[in-house]
Amino acid sequence: MPPSPGARPRVVVLGAGFGGLIAAKDLSGAPVDITIIDRQNYHLFQPLLYQVATATLSPADIAVPIRSILRDQENCAVLLGSVDTIERGERLVLLDDGRRVPYDHLVVATGARHAYFGHDDWEPVAPGLKTIDDATEIRRRILLAFERAETESDAEKRRALLTFVIVGGGPTGVEMAGAIIELAKKALAADFHHIDPASARVVLLEAGPRILPSFPDALSAVAQRSLVRMGVEVLTGRPATLCTRAGVELGDERIGTRTIIWAAGVEASPAAVWLGVAGDRAGRVAVEADLTLPGDPHVFVIGDTAAVSWKDGMFVPGIAPAAKQMGAYVARSIRTRMKGETPAPFRYRHQGNLATIGRKSAVIDFGRVRLTGFIAWLTWGAAHIFFLIGFRNRLMVMLHWMWAYLSFQRGVRLITGSTDLP
Amino acid sequence: MPPSPGARPRVVVLGAGFGGLIAAKDLSGAPVDITIIDRQNYHLFQPLLYQVATATLSPADIAVPIRSILRDQENCAVLLGSVDTIERGERLVLLDDGRRVPYDHLVVATGARHAYFGHDDWEPVAPGLKTIDDATEIRRRILLAFERAETESDAEKRRALLTFVIVGGGPTGVEMAGAIIELAKKALAADFHHIDPASARVVLLEAGPRILPSFPDALSAVAQRSLVRMGVEVLTGRPATLCTRAGVELGDERIGTRTIIWAAGVEASPAAVWLGVAGDRAGRVAVEADLTLPGDPHVFVIGDTAAVSWKDGMFVPGIAPAAKQMGAYVARSIRTRMKGETPAPFRYRHQGNLATIGRKSAVIDFGRVRLTGFIAWLTWGAAHIFFLIGFRNRLMVMLHWMWAYLSFQRGVRLITGSTDLP
Numbered sequence: 001m002p003p004s005p006g007a008r009p010r011v012v013v014l015g016a017g018f019g020g021l022i023a024a025k026d027l028s029g030a031p032v033d034i035t036i037i038d039r040q041n042y043h044l045f046q047p048l049l050y051q052v053a054t055a056t057l058s059p060a061d062i063a064v065p066i067r068s069i070l071r072d073q074e075n076c077a078v079l080l081g082s083v084d085t086i087e088r089g090e091r092l093v094l095l096d097d098g099r100r101v102p103y104d105h106l107v108v109a110t111g112a113r114h115a116y117f118g119h120d121d122w123e124p125v126a127p128g129l130k131t132i133d134d135a136t137e138i139r140r141r142i143l144l145a146f147e148r149a150e151t152e153s154d155a156e157k158r159r160a161l162l163t164f165v166i167v168g169g170g171p172t173g174v175e176m177a178g179a180i181i182e183l184a185k186k187a188l189a190a191d192f193h194h195i196d197p198a199s200a201r202v203v204l205l206e207a208g209p210r211i212l213p214s215f216p217d218a219l220s221a222v223a224q225r226s227l228v229r230m231g232v233e234v235l236t237g238r239p240a241t242l243c244t245r246a247g248v249e250l251g252d253e254r255i256g257t258r259t260i261i262w263a264a265g266v267e268a269s270p271a272a273v274w275l276g277v278a279g280d281r282a283g284r285v286a287v288e289a290d291l292t293l294p295g296d297p298h299v300f301v302i303g304d305t306a307a308v309s310w311k312d313g314m315f316v317p318g319i320a321p322a323a324k325q326m327g328a329y330v331a332r333s334i335r336t337r338m339k340g341e342t343p344a345p346f347r348y349r350h351q352g353n354l355a356t357i358g359r360k361s362a363v364i365d366f367g368r369v370r371l372t373g374f375i376a377w378l379t380w381g382a383a384h385i386f387f388l389i390g391f392r393n394r395l396m397v398m399l400h401w402m403w404a405y406l407s408f409q410r411g412v413r414l415i416t417g418s419t420d421l422p
Numbered sequence: 423m424p425p426s427p428g429a430r431p432r433v434v435v436l437g438a439g440f441g442g443l444i445a446a447k448d449l450s451g452a453p454v455d456i457t458i459i460d461r462q463n464y465h466l467f468q469p470l471l472y473q474v475a476t477a478t479l480s481p482a483d484i485a486v487p488i489r490s491i492l493r494d495q496e497n498c499a500v501l502l503g504s505v506d507t508i509e510r511g512e513r514l515v516l517l518d519d520g521r522r523v524p525y526d527h528l529v530v531a532t533g534a535r536h537a538y539f540g541h542d543d544w545e546p547v548a549p550g551l552k553t554i555d556d557a558t559e560i561r562r563r564i565l566l567a568f569e570r571a572e573t574e575s576d577a578e579k580r581r582a583l584l585t586f587v588i589v590g591g592g593p594t595g596v597e598m599a600g601a602i603i604e605l606a607k608k609a610l611a612a613d614f615h616h617i618d619p620a621s622a623r624v625v626l627l628e629a630g631p632r633i634l635p636s637f638p639d640a641l642s643a644v645a646q647r648s649l650v651r652m653g654v655e656v657l658t659g660r661p662a663t664l665c666t667r668a669g670v671e672l673g674d675e676r677i678g679t680r681t682i683i684w685a686a687g688v689e690a691s692p693a694a695v696w697l698g699v700a701g702d703r704a705g706r707v708a709v710e711a712d713l714t715l716p717g718d719p720h721v722f723v724i725g726d727t728a729a730v731s732w733k734d735g736m737f738v739p740g741i742a743p744a745a746k747q748m749g750a751y752v753a754r755s756i757r758t759r760m761k762g763e764t765p766a767p768f769r770y771r772h773q774g775n776l777a778t779i780g781r782k783s784a785v786i787d788f789g790r791v792r793l794t795g796f797i798a799w800l801t802w803g804a805a806h807i808f809f810l811i812g813f814r815n816r817l818m819v820m821l822h823w824m825w826a827y828l829s830f831q832r833g834v835r836l837i838t839g840s841t842d843l844p
Contacts, residue, residue, distance in 0.1 A: 041569060041837045058480035060834040067613035068831070077615045080569040080841060099573065132838055147463060147502040151521065191489035193499045392825055392833055399821070403814055409490070411814055412482040415463045416554055419502060 008033050008075075011334065012093055012103035014083060015269075016043050016066045019303035019323035019330075020109035024076050025069075026331030031338070034076040035101055037093070041065055041080055044132060045388055047320060048397070050172060052135035053261075054179035055143065055187070055410040059132045061396045064389050083110070086274040088296055105298060107330055108271045108285070112304035112318060115267035115282070122243040124422060126260035129172060136416060138261060142180060143415050145259050146188055149195045160256035162200045165248045167240050168264030169206030170213070171355035174223055176261055177204040177232045178358030185231060186408040202232045203255060205248070207239035207264070212363070214317060215353055219363040222372045226357045240264070245422065258421060266318065268305045275299065280307050284315075289345035290333060291326060300333075302326035308348065316348045320387070325349065356380045359405065430455050430497075433756060434515055434525035436505055437691075438465050438488045441725035441745035441752075442531035446498050447491075448753030453760070456498040457523060459515070463487055463502055466554060467810055469742060470819070472594060474557035475683075476601035477565065477609070477832040481554045483818045486811050505532070508696040510718055527720060529752055530693045530707070534726035534740060537689035537704070544665040546844060548682035551594060558838055560683060564602060565837050567681050568610060571617045582678035584622045587670045589662050590686030591628030592635070593777035596645055598683055599626040599654045600780030607653060608830040624654045625677060627670070629661035629686070634785070636739060637775055641785040644794045648779045662686070667844065680843060688740065690727045697721065702729050706737075711767035712755060713748060722755075724748035730770065738770045742809070747771065778802045781827065 009032045013020045016038040024036045042063040051057040067078045081095040086106070093101040114128030127137055142164065149161035164180050166173045184200035191197070204211065204227065210220040211227075211234060224234050235250075242249035247256040265282075272279030275293060279285055284307035285293065291306065293299040303323035308316040316322045325348060333343040354376070356362040362376035371379055381401065388394050400411055431454045435442045438460040446458045464485040473479040492498045503517040508528070515523040536550030549559055564586065571583035586602050588595045606622035613619070626633065626649065632642040633649075633656060646656050657672070664671035669678040687704075694701030697715060701707055706729035708716065713728065715721040725745035730738040738744045747770060755765040774788040776798070784798035793801060803823065810816050822833055 039841065041565060041835070041841075058482045058834075059838065060480045060836055063836055065613070065835040067610075068835070071612050078613075079573065080566075080837075081573075082841075132836065136838070143463060144502075151501065151503075188489075190493050191487070191500075392829075392831075395821070396818075396833075399817070407814075409814075411818075412480075413463070413487040413490070414481055414485055414554065415502075416481065416558070419461065419463075419504075 009104040009334075009338065010035070010102060011105045011107065012037065012101055013107040013109060014093065015109040015111055015303070016078075017046070017109060017111050017303060017323060018320045019327035020107060021066070021069065022324045022327030023107050023109065023302070023330045025073065026328050027334065028073045028075070030075065030331075030335055032075060032105075032334065034073075035079055036066065036070070036076060037079045037081050037083070037095070037101065038066055039080070039082045040131075041067070043069060043389065045393075046130070047384060049129055049132075049135050050175045050179055052132065052412070053129055053138040053142075053176065054183055055139055055412045055414075056179070056404050057397060057400055058412050059136065061393055061400065062388070063132060064393060069389060083274055086276075088275065088299065091298060103298070105334055106300065107327075108275070108299065108301045108305055109303045109323070109327065110269035110271055110305050112266040112268050114262055115265045116262070117265060119243070122262070125245050126167060126243045126262040128262040129176070139412070140415050140417055141259050141421065142183070143413055144419060144421055146184075146192065146195070146197055146200075147415070148258075148421060150192050151194070156256065158195065159201075160247065161258050162195065162197075163203065163255065163257040164200065164259045164261070165203045165205060165255055165257045166261045166263055167205045167243070167248065168262065169204055169208070169211030169234070169236065170263060171353075173204055173206070173263035174211060174227065174355050174357060176263060177202055177227055178230060178356070178361075181231050182358050183410060187410040187413070203257075204232055204234045205238055205240055205250070206234070206236045209237055211236060212355060215355070215363060215365050216370065219365055219370060219372065223355065223357055223363050226361045230358055266304065271301060271305045275301075282307075290343055291330060291346050300330045302330055308346065310348055310350075317350075317353075319353070321351050322348060354380050354383065431526040431756075431760065432457070432524060433527045433529065434459065434523055435529040435531060436515065437531040437533055437725070438500075439468070439531060439533050439725060439745060440742045441749040442529060443488070443491065444746045444749030445529050445531065445724070445752045447495065448750050449756065450495045450497070452497065452753075452757055454497060454527075454756065457501055458488065458492070458498060459501045459503050459505070459517070459523065460488060461502070461504045462553075463489070465491060465811065467815075468552070469806060471551055471554070471557050472597045472601055474554065474834070475551055475560040475564075475598065476605055477561055477834045477836075478601070478826050479819060479822055480834050481558065483815055483822065484810070485554060486815060491811060505696055508698075510697065510721065513720060525720070527756055528722065529749075530697070530721065530723045530727055531725045531745070531749065532691035532693055532727050534688040534690050536684055537687045538684070539687060541665070544684070547667055548589060548665040548684040550684040551598070561834070562837050562839055563681050563843065564605070565835055566841060566843055568606075568614065568617070568619055568622075569837070570680075570843060572614050573616070578678065580617065581623075582669065583680050584617065584619075585625065585677065585679040586622065586681045586683070587625045587627060587677055587679045588683045588685055589627050589665070589670065590684065591626055591630070591633030591656070591658065592685060593775075595626055595628070595685035596633060596649065596777050596779060598685060599624055599649060600652060600778070600783075603653050604780050605832060609832040609835070625679075626654055626656045627660055627662055627672070628656070628658045631659055633658060634777060637777070637785060637787050638792065641787055641792060641794065645777065645779055645785050648783045652780055688726065693723060693727045697723075704729075712765055713752060713768050722752045724752060730768065732770055732772075739772075739775075741775070743773050744770060776802050776805065
């Protein structure tokens with residue numbers, strides 16, 4: 001239904017990640033009625049999720065209730081709910097509990113999830129890292145592997161328990177590998193009687209020729225050297241051909257392990273299905289230069305869910321700053337359109353890539369400027385504190401980091417849920 | 423098997439709660455080999471667990487890995503495991519994964535769990551608060567009830583979603599009731615568009631004639647007045663006769679609610695069954711004056727699992743200071759026996775009872791001295807910070823409290839796990 005004459009346009013935002021949240025916030029004060037819908041009640045600062053998975057931070061340190069963030073924004077309602085489908089003809093979002101949410105402008109910002117390239121049966125043995133529940137599950141498996149190793153009398157089984165394989169050499173894989181080897185060599189080193197946690201084997205598998213493929217060659221090499229120096233085995237050009245409870249197979253070779261972490265790829269949320277359009281190979285939705293769906297100016301698709309052309313035949317990368325720029329663009333665009341004008345096309349400004357490798361080491365590519373080592377690590381830390389939402393979270397993350405840095409300990413070594421290994 | 427001549431006595435401690443942990447720590451340096459076994463990898467500071475359930479603290483703020491605590495104690499190994507049974511004839515603890523742990527001295531300190539007095543079928547709708555997983559589950563239900571109420575159009579269903587019933591008026595029930603009403607009236611008050619969280623109904627049900635029955639009459643009355651002033655409905659002399667998904671029945675009357683929290687009673691861990699002795703009505707094991715099992719001086723039973731006579735026909739209460747005194751006694755007792763001497767009987771020194779009611783209010787009974795109000799609240803806070811283990815936890819809890827006190831907010835409002843209500 002079209003809005004009744006004089007009614008305020010209804011903006012529905014799906015997803016309160018970086019893109020959706022900024023879209024909603026930047027419409028503060030605009031004469032629109034916004035509803036932001038998310039499956040969770042919190043906005044998650046995903047770049048630090050690996051630190052929850054490796055026992056440095058608590059979930060609440062990097063997650064803030066969406067309602068708190070938007071509390072003072074009169075024109076924005078927050079709804080906990082999951083999308084079932086979208087009726088574009090009727091301009092309706094249908095939620096899986098039967099609720100119907102009408103829109104004039106729809107912003108689809110539902111992000112991405114990990115993908116197994118047709119091997120979805122690997123997921124139970126090789127969980128990925130996208131949600132808080134993923135992170136506490138991975139933390140549980142890592143800590144439990146050391147506990148089980150402590151009482152395992154069979155040498156081969158003990159070896160498998162003390163072997164950790166990360167599949168995928170992008171930033172998440174690199175960060176996980178660095179954090180796990182530090183956990184083993186520092187935080188846990190003195191805590192066991194029968195095993196030496198420092199003897200743990202951490203293997204980073206990358207199917208392509210080098211880790212951090214989105215970075216310049218030189219920085220990939222720096223990162224690989226740093227990881228190797230820390231004790232990580234980096235295997236490039238080696239795709240995993242099978243993941244089971246017993247280990248990872250690489251063609252004829254097998255690495256015995258009880259802990260596999262999947263960081264090898266993402267696919268977009270099922271937005272293409274909801275919208276009734278064809279997604280690309282990664283499930284992303286192609287959009288016009290103004291980030292709307294071709295032929296349907298009422299629907300914006302942004303962030304990791306959208307395939308947005310950038311340069312040299314590449315797409316805008318699936319990183320937080322890109323999603324935020326798109327969210328801000330959509331808010332501006334809606335305001336412009338309400339004035340009866342045509343918005344200028346979206347232009348992505350790439351600010352850089354950064355990945356941390358471990359204590360005191362990171363790589364940053366600002367284009368012309370490249371940073372490595374301690375300076376890069378400080379810059380990485382400062383940037384993450386700066387972009388965290390909320391004073392409380394900034395303070396807590398800083399304190400946890402200072403404590404971890406000075407004590408070499410990890411503050412959140414809790415095995416919650418079951419104490420059985422899968 | 424008796425220890426081979428000259429071998430060090432093997433001390434096995436079951437449970438790393440307050441009692442077990444102190445028993446192990448106080449044997450530091452003694453010529454014994456200690457194994458401490460727990461189902462979890464962390465020691466939990468249970469007195470503050472209700473603050474995890476009500477979104478003030480993160481689990482890691484009140485839980486410390488047992489291995490970290492005992493890291494420097496050479497004579498103590500830590501084992502993650504669950505007891506299947508105890509073969510007292512063979513002096514063996516059998517774990518449920520088949521491991522066999524022999525002992526010369528066994529310290530059973532496995533605590534208590536909530537009890538439903540023959541109504542175990544109420545547990546799914548009325549969870550109790552004993553573990554971290556309990557606390558995050560209760561937190562999930564409380565926060566989810568507000569979220570569901572926000573979109574519920576049926577007035578009666580909305581009322582039930584905004585009604586919270588705590589069954590049991592002991593310290594845990596009082597603390598939960600105070601924390602939930604504050605959450606509703608302060609932290610959530612401004613966050614919803616369609617409901618007024620401050621209109622939430624919090625009901626504290628006590629079957630007996632007054633809340634806080636272990637306190638003097640006058641303090642019970644103070645606590646009840648404070649709760650009522652905060653907006654809690656306190657119903658005494660009203661036992662719950664049925665708990666269902668729809669609500670709590672009190673005889674003919676029914677309170678419609680979707681959130682019931684069980685704080686009405688505890689029973690001892692199944693230690694009596696493991697040991698092959700008769701437990702009392704609450705499952706506790708009767709012990710001699712030296713806390714050993716009658717007729718078996720190799721087995722100590724302490725803390726909430728033991729029925730220890732105190733005065734006026736009462737038993738030593740199931741509180742942290744009592745468990746710690748018993749743990750310390752057992753360690754002294756083992757040292758004394760190793761010198762060939764007979765230990766003096768255990769004597770409980772009651773230091774007092776304390777319960778907090780909410781922001782700026784608590785009741786404390788030190789026997790001759792009784793405190794209420796703000797002074798009691800400060801004393802309560804200082805005592806809890808003091809008894810927390812670890813500098814990091816003390817600092818974090820203090821910061822969370824300061825932040826919560828100054829901002830009226832709650833920092834850990836995360837719905838984790840499923841977003842369906844039971």
